[in-house]
Amino acid sequence: MQLNLKKxxxxxxxxxxxxxxxxLLLNRYLNKNxxxxxxxxxxxxxxxxxxxxxxxxxxxxxxxxxxxxxxxxMPENNPIxxxxxxxxxxxxxxxxxYYVNVEKQRWVDTSYTVSRGHWETGQYRVWVNSSSVVxxxxxxxxxxxxxxxxxxxxxxQKPVFFSVLHGTDSYGWSVYSFAAKFTxxxxxxxNGNKYLANxxxxxxxxxxxxxxxxxxxxxxxxxxxxxxxxxxxxxxxYWQPYTAYKTxxxxxxxxRTGRHWVDTSYTVxxxYWQPYTERQWVDTGYYQDTRVxxxxxYxxxxxxxxxxxxxxxxxxxxxxxKDGTGRDCGMELIVNWEIDxxxxxxxxxxxxxxxxxxxxxxVRYKDRGNDTTVIKNSNISPAAIGSVEAxxxxxxxxxEQSILHIYLYALSGEVVHVYFNNPINGFRSINxxxxxxxxxxxxxxxxxxxxxxxx
Amino acid sequence: MVKPHSDSLKQKGNVLIMTALLMxxxxxLCGMVIDIGRAFAFKAEINRACxxxxxxxxxxxxxxxxxxxxNSRLAGNYADTINKFFYLNISQADNFSIxxxxxxxxxxxxxxxYINVYAAAEINCFFxxxxxxxxxxxxxxxxxxxxxxxx
Numbered sequence: 001m002q003l004n005l006k007k008x009x010x011x012x013x014x015x016x017x018x019x020x021x022x023x024l025l026l027n028r029y030l031n032k033n034x035x036x037x038x039x040x041x042x043x044x045x046x047x048x049x050x051x052x053x054x055x056x057x058x059x060x061x062x063x064x065x066x067x068x069x070x071x072x073x074m075p076e077n078n079p080i081x082x083x084x085x086x087x088x089x090x091x092x093x094x095x096x097x098y099y100v101n102v103e104k105q106r107w108v109d110t111s112y113t114v115s116r117g118h119w120e121t122g123q124y125r126v127w128v129n130s131s132s133v134v135x136x137x138x139x140x141x142x143x144x145x146x147x148x149x150x151x152x153x154x155x156x157q158k159p160v161f162f163s164v165l166h167g168t169d170s171y172g173w174s175v176y177s178f179a180a181k182f183t184x185x186x187x188x189x190x191n192g193n194k195y196l197a198n199x200x201x202x203x204x205x206x207x208x209x210x211x212x213x214x215x216x217x218x219x220x221x222x223x224x225x226x227x228x229x230x231x232x233x234x235x236x237x238y239w240q241p242y243t244a245y246k247t248x249x250x251x252x253x254x255x256r257t258g259r260h261w262v263d264t265s266y267t268v269x270x271x272y273w274q275p276y277t278e279r280q281w282v283d284t285g286y287y288q289d290t291r292v293x294x295x296x297x298y299x300x301x302x303x304x305x306x307x308x309x310x311x312x313x314x315x316x317x318x319x320x321x322k323d324g325t326g327r328d329c330g331m332e333l334i335v336n337w338e339i340d341x342x343x344x345x346x347x348x349x350x351x352x353x354x355x356x357x358x359x360x361x362x363v364r365y366k367d368r369g370n371d372t373t374v375i376k377n378s379n380i381s382p383a384a385i386g387s388v389e390a391x392x393x394x395x396x397x398x399x400e401q402s403i404l405h406i407y408l409y410a411l412s413g414e415v416v417h418v419y420f421n422n423p424i425n426g427f428r429s430i431n432x433x434x435x436x437x438x439x440x441x442x443x444x445x446x447x448x449x450x451x452x453x454x455x
Numbered sequence: 456m457v458k459p460h461s462d463s464l465k466q467k468g469n470v471l472i473m474t475a476l477l478m479x480x481x482x483x484l485c486g487m488v489i490d491i492g493r494a495f496a497f498k499a500e501i502n503r504a505c506x507x508x509x510x511x512x513x514x515x516x517x518x519x520x521x522x523x524x525x526n527s528r529l530a531g532n533y534a535d536t537i538n539k540f541f542y543l544n545i546s547q548a549d550n551f552s553i554x555x556x557x558x559x560x561x562x563x564x565x566x567x568x569y570i571n572v573y574a575a576a577e578i579n580c581f582f583x584x585x586x587x588x589x590x591x592x593x594x595x596x597x598x599x600x601x602x603x604x605x606x
Contacts, residue, residue, distance in 0.1 A: 313522030324519040365606050397604040426604035427527075429513035431506045432569055434596055441566045442603040444525040 070309055070451030073417035083297040084413060092290040097283040104278050109271040117263040124260045130250045138244040143237040150232070153225045157196075160222045164190065167214035168202075176212055179204040188217060196221035303351055303414045305339040305384075308452045309406065311422070315446035318426045319393035328393055333358065333375065335406055336387040337416075352382035355409035358390060362398030362424055371396045375404075382411045397426030400445055418453055422446070486582020490591065494578050497551055498593040501574045504544035505597030508537040509572040512558070513599040516567075527601050529564045537572055550579035554592070569600035 165173055173180075180200045188197050197217040204212045310333070317329035335358070341350045358375040375392040404422040409415055423445035515533040520526060537558050545553065557573040577590045 315522050315525040317518065317522065321518055323522065324517075329518065329522070365604060399605070425521075427514070427516075428602055428604065429510045429599050430602045431510050432598045432600055434598065436561060436571075436598060437569060437600065439568065439600075441562065441568050442527045442601050444521055444527070444603065447525060 068451075069448045070307075070418060070420050070453045072307065072419075072453040072455045081297055081299055085293065085295045085297060087291045088294045089289050090292050091287040092292070094286055094288050096285050097281055099279050100282055102278050102280045103275060105273040105275050107271055108274045111267060111269045111271065113265060113267045115265045117261055117265065119259055120262050121259045123255055123257050125253050125255050128252055128254045130252070131247050132250050133245050133247050135243050135245050137241050139239045139241050141237055142240045145233065145235045145237060147231045148234045150230050152228045152230070154228050155223050156226050158222045158224045160195070160219050162219050164217045164219070165214060166217075168212075172212075173202070173214060173216060176202045176204055176214070179212075180216065188219075190217070190219065194223040195219045196223075297413075301344055301348060301351075303339060303410055303416055304343060304455060305337060305416075306452065306454045307338075307406070307408070307416065307418050308336045308450070309418065309420070310334040310336075311449050311451075313446075314449045315444045316394065316422065316424050317444075318397055318424055319395060320426065330391055330393040331422075333390045333392070333404075334387060335390075335408075335418075337385070337408055339384040339410075341384055349412065350384060351414065352384050352411045353380070353386060353408045354382040354411040355379045356388050357407040357409070358388075358405065360392065360394065360404045360422060360424075361402060362394060362396055363401040364396050364398055368396075371398070394424045396424065398424040416455055420448065420451060422448075483582065483585065486585065490578075490580040490583045490588075494591040494593055497548075497576060497578050498595055500545060501553075501576050501593060502595040502597060504541045505572040505574050505595050506599065507544050507597075508540040509558070509570050509597045509599030511540045511599070512536045512570050512572070513567070513601045516601060526565070527567065529560060529567050533560075533570070534558065537570075541572065541574065550581075552577050567601070569598050572597050572599075 168176075179202045181202075183199045183201050185196055186199050188195055188199075190197075195217075197219045200216040200218070202212060202214045202216075206212065312332045316331045319328040319330060321329045323329050335356070337353055339351050339353065344350070355378070357377045359377070360373040360375060362371040362373065364371055371394075373392060373394055376388060376390040380386065380388065400421055400423045402421065402423050403419050406418040407415055408418070425444040425446065427442065427444075512529075512533045515530045515536050516527045517530040520528045538556065541556055542553075553574060553576050555573070555575045559571050561568045561571065573594070573596050575592060575594045577592050579590050580588050583589075583591075
């Protein structure tokens, strides 16, 4: 029997394998034992194991079909900062230049005034500043606008209900009421008030002779005069005269007689051009294409959705080994994603994956460092649901710490990071001693083929 | 007058006789050494061929099964590999013939722990023929196993 502890541990990591392995062990045991009981067990045991497998599949579908080997960096539920900072090429003005000495000339004014004059006796005109205050009639508006109250009487109709009989009493009317005829609605005056009344008349000549005549007024409306008070704004006013005062300029020239100063001052215009040196700036500034870092970004809802990864084969080998068809061994990868946009706030655009970056970080043995293999790094047509396929060859064998990273970049800047341990197998052969070895046959690392992760 | 030394002449005669007697023995001894040395040299060559063929055969696993299940099951052509590499590493010399080439897989093809290759050869003798030994038979054995690249 080839079962050992290491193998058991590895197999028990997976429900599917453990169920099948137990089945195989029992089957081997039964093959060695013959008899009726063994035959019965050979029929029932597959049925029991199939039932257990199906039941487990129902409760743990993910574990049975793929396991939880696929990990994802869960984005936080808070809005995330989408950094769109970037380098941009802008035209930046570069201040540049130099000073030059320029020879110039400036006018130096040496003009001067000769002040002189003399006193004279005689008539001379002088400007006298003066003013006086004079009254005048001005007008101002006196506003007499006011509210005026008006009282008026309006006839209104008031409902009443009473009856008045003429020519009989209430008994007599009741006796001959069969002969009463409605003659219409009439306006009548009763006790000095105006009413509207329905008028009924009995004009009956009985067979015994004579005449019975009576009138009944049924008053239904009374006309009543009511007082109405109303106010209205009356605009009115007038211009009122009043006495105002104004200052009148009475300045004037006066001819005076006496001693006065006659100014005979004059100005002598003179000057010359003086050379001087001026320091002038010659601007040789220019625009230069410069890469500048533009900080920008925005807050967005984190991505939610599902990623599935299919890997083939389950155990990956380096390219230096050939498969059954003679091709280099490698790994085929299919990554599917489905972004859930149903929870997006109104107005936020639908999130789509626009770039996929897949690479393998192989941790080499004997501390030889890590080897990075880029499997796919390309922009794709933005899509909320999509998939990519890639085939990759690996140069070096790597331990179970080797990780395959899958980055899905959304158009709006968010990133989903899915990763899983993906050891790369390699082998060689050695000679051993004549006595042989008790070491178990080699088994390779890996075994994952389908994984699913939600984020 | 000096008389020749009669003892010296006697000694020369003895050496001649001794040489005549021992020379065949000496030549026979040399022939044995040569033939047995050749046998050892051929044995080393066969041993090397066994080891190389065992080592190369150990690598002949069914890679498709290995990719699916992670097991190092041997492929069907491992026997061809043994033959190929064994004879590639044997010099085509005269007076030398391979009498048998055998191999076995320890445990099973599904779980091969290691492969043993056994070979037997006959070497025709040159000098030992004189003593009636026509040929020397040599046997050799080599083992090889698969080794996963790891720490």
